[in-house]
Amino acid sequence: MINRSDEQHLRRATAEGCVLFSFNTGDYAAIHAEWLASGQSHAGIIVSPQQRFSVGEQLRRISILALELSAAAMRDRFEYLANWGR
Numbered sequence: 851m852i853n854r855s856d857e858q859h860l861r862r863a864t865a866e867g868c869v870l871f872s873f874n875t876g877d878y879a880a881i882h883a884e885w886l887a888s889g890q891s892h893a894g895i896i897v898s899p900q901q902r903f904s905v906g907e908q909l910r911r912i913s914i915l916a917l918e919l920s921a922a923a924m925r926d927r928f929e930y931l932a933n934w935g936r
Contacts, residue, residue, distance in 0.1 A: 857881055864892045869924050871912065871931075873900035882928040894924030898931035911935055 851859055856877045863870040872878050875897040882895055896915065898908065911934040918934075919927070 860885075860892055860895070867893050867921070869894035869896060869921075871896045871898075873898060875899060875930075879928065886926060891926055893921070894927045894929070896929045896931055903931065907935075 851862060854862075856872075856874060859872075860870055860878070860881060870878070870893070872895070878895050878897055882892070885892055896912065898911075903911065908931065911931050914936065915929060915931075915934045919929075
């Protein structure tokens with residue numbers, strides 16, 4: 851999906867029932883707000899500033915989040931990866 855818009859990425863993830871993970875915090879925060887305001891739903895969005903965490907730390911935090919929140923609980927949520935450390 852190279853050269854596709856952020857919204858197209860979210861539409862694809864939603865169609866496949868997948869939570870989207872991105873370093874594009876600002877754009878996805880705005881898209882999330884727009885979608886909810888217009889009654890659109892998505893499978894969830896997780897964001898993190900790029901280079902804040904190592905790849906291993908990103909995976910550890912995503913794993914913690916996945917253990918705590920079901921797919922149903924992630925629906926229409928916007929989560930910051932930084933909130934999922936221990």
